[in-house]
Structure formats: C-alpha cells, structure tokens
Amino acid sequence: MKIDVLSLFPEMFQGVFQSSILSKAHEAGAFQYNFVNFRDYTDNKHNKVDDYPYGGGAGMVLKPQPIFDAVEAVQQDAKSSPRVILMCPQGKPYTQKKAEELAKEDHLIFICGHYEGYDERIRTELVTDEISIGDYVLTGGELGAMVVIDSVVRLLPNVLGNDDSAVQDSFSTGLLEHPHYTRPADFRGLTVPDVLLSGNHAHIDQWRRKEALKRTFLRRRDLLVGMDLTEEEQKWIKEWGSEEENS
Known part of the structure; x- marks a missing residue:
C-alpha cells in the first residue's frame, strides 16, 4: 500500500511514522509513505x-489551486485510482468497518486541512471519502489522519505478526457546517453560488442555514432530533425527504 499525506505541517507525522507498529510495517515493506506540503504547490507569490471566504465570515478558507495541483502530482505515477480522503468534522463517522474497507486499497491520499475549512470544490471534485473521527473540532486534520492511518496499516497482512489479532478487535451539538468557497469565483469552470457574491447578507445567511440543515439531514439526521426548527425549515426537510423517497 502507498500512502500520501498532504499537509501544511508534515513534520507532525515523523514521530508517529517512525515509531511502533507503523515503523515496523514500513521497514517490512507493508506500506510506503510520502509527505507533501501543499504550500509547495501554490502559485501565489506570497506562498498563501x-x-x-466569499460572503464574509470568520476565519480563512483553503484555496482549491494548491490542493488540486498537489493531488494531481501524487496521482501521476499511480497504478490504480487512489482513494482521496478528506479529514473533516463534516465527514462520516469513522468506524472499524471503514478501516477494513480502506485496508484493501493499494493507494490512499490524505488531505489535512487547517483554518476555517476547505473551498467546497476540493470536496466535490477531488475527494472520494470524507472522514470524521468524532463530533469535535481539532486545529487541523493531521491528528485525525494519524488515527485513520494507524488503524488501516495494522490491518495489512503480517503487520501485527498474528493476523487473528486484527480480526478479534473491538470496535457538540448542532448542525453540520455549510459549504465554503473562496477565490477564484470560477475555478476550472466550477463556479461559486451567485448568492455568495451578491453582498446581500440576509440572503447569504438564509442560504448558509438551508445548506447546513440539508447537509445535516442527509449525513447526520440524528443531530436533528429535538432541534427547534421553524415552519420553513420543517418544510425543507419534508421536501428533501420526498426527494429521497422518489430517487
């Protein structure tokens, strides 16, 4: 297995990858790894x-260009289509079943973000899997990626010495966040929603609320239990439910 890790702080992984089971697995040839600082791929003269974020708001959003280029660079010599994994609080909760699924792959690419979030086009155009290791927020995706990588590598053949060891293993509240977009407004033909460029903050707030509610409905419906929703929001949920039933 080959594992590529895209991070602004690749040095964080050195101690983990050079210790314990991961170190032994690498020495034995069970997997190869490569760390990529995607800042090296930015075309911004200040290395930004x-x-x-378009539409205003707190925090900064990771631009699409550096991450697109970094992923494309590590994919050039790929013998098969790699799984591109985005570490984020909005992803599907990580489970042992997911670890077993990923352990069957030949190539995994992990994207570890920082700041407020990712430009949505990274999520929709590059990523095959979005993973969350819990309903809490970390300063970046590196620690989560370490957790997932460790849980996957230990499932590879002969890594634990006794393959039966892996077989016998056990197993804040609110809405998920709305999509984020940043410059450029048009990236490879993929455009930012018009409402975020309108300057009408009332419409922007409504769009964000609706998108956050929809994402939560589609991905973590359990978070909506007991939530105080307006009549309009309840109407949206009924519409999405009907669309689901008819799809």
Whole structure:
C-alpha cells in the first residue's frame, strides 16, 4: 500500500511514522509513505494557500489551486485510482468497518486541512471519502489522519505478526457546517453560488442555514432530533425527504 499525506505541517507525522507498529510495517515493506506540503504547490507569490471566504465570515478558507495541483502530482505515477480522503468534522463517522474497507486499497491520499475549512470544490471534485473521527473540532486534520492511518496499516497482512489479532478487535451539538468557497469565483469552470457574491447578507445567511440543515439531514439526521426548527425549515426537510423517497 502507498500512502500520501498532504499537509501544511508534515513534520507532525515523523514521530508517529517512525515509531511502533507503523515503523515496523514500513521497514517490512507493508506500506510506503510520502509527505507533501501543499504550500509547495501554490502559485501565489506570497506562498498563501488560504483566502477570505466569499460572503464574509470568520476565519480563512483553503484555496482549491494548491490542493488540486498537489493531488494531481501524487496521482501521476499511480497504478490504480487512489482513494482521496478528506479529514473533516463534516465527514462520516469513522468506524472499524471503514478501516477494513480502506485496508484493501493499494493507494490512499490524505488531505489535512487547517483554518476555517476547505473551498467546497476540493470536496466535490477531488475527494472520494470524507472522514470524521468524532463530533469535535481539532486545529487541523493531521491528528485525525494519524488515527485513520494507524488503524488501516495494522490491518495489512503480517503487520501485527498474528493476523487473528486484527480480526478479534473491538470496535457538540448542532448542525453540520455549510459549504465554503473562496477565490477564484470560477475555478476550472466550477463556479461559486451567485448568492455568495451578491453582498446581500440576509440572503447569504438564509442560504448558509438551508445548506447546513440539508447537509445535516442527509449525513447526520440524528443531530436533528429535538432541534427547534421553524415552519420553513420543517418544510425543507419534508421536501428533501420526498426527494429521497422518489430517487
């Protein structure tokens, strides 16, 4: 298995990858790894990889260009289509079943973000899997990636010495966040929603609320239990439910 890790702080992984089971697995040839600082791929003269979010708001958003280029670079010599994994609080909760699924792959690419979030086009156009290791927020995706990588590598053949060891293993509240976009407004033909460029903050707030509610409905419906929703929001949920039933 080959594992590529895209991070602004690749040095964080050195101690983990050079210790314990991961170190032994690498020495035995069970997997290869490569660390990529995607800042090296930015075309910004100041080496920036983030920008202010369209529509306003707190924090900075990772730009699409550096991450697109970094992923494409590590994919050039790929013998098969790699799984591209985005570490984020909005992803599907990580489970042992998912670890077993990923352990069957030949190539995994992990994207570890920082700041407020990712430009949505990274999520929709590059990523095959979005993973969360819990309902809490970390300063970046590196620690989560370490957790997932460790849980996957230990499932590879002969890594634990006794393959039966792996077989016998056990197993804040609110809405998920709305999509984020940053410059450029048009990236490879993929455009930012018009409402975020309108300057009408009331419409922007409504769009964000609706998108956050929809994402939560589609991905973590359990978070909506007991939540105080307006009549309009309840109407949206009924519409999405009907669309689901008819799809």
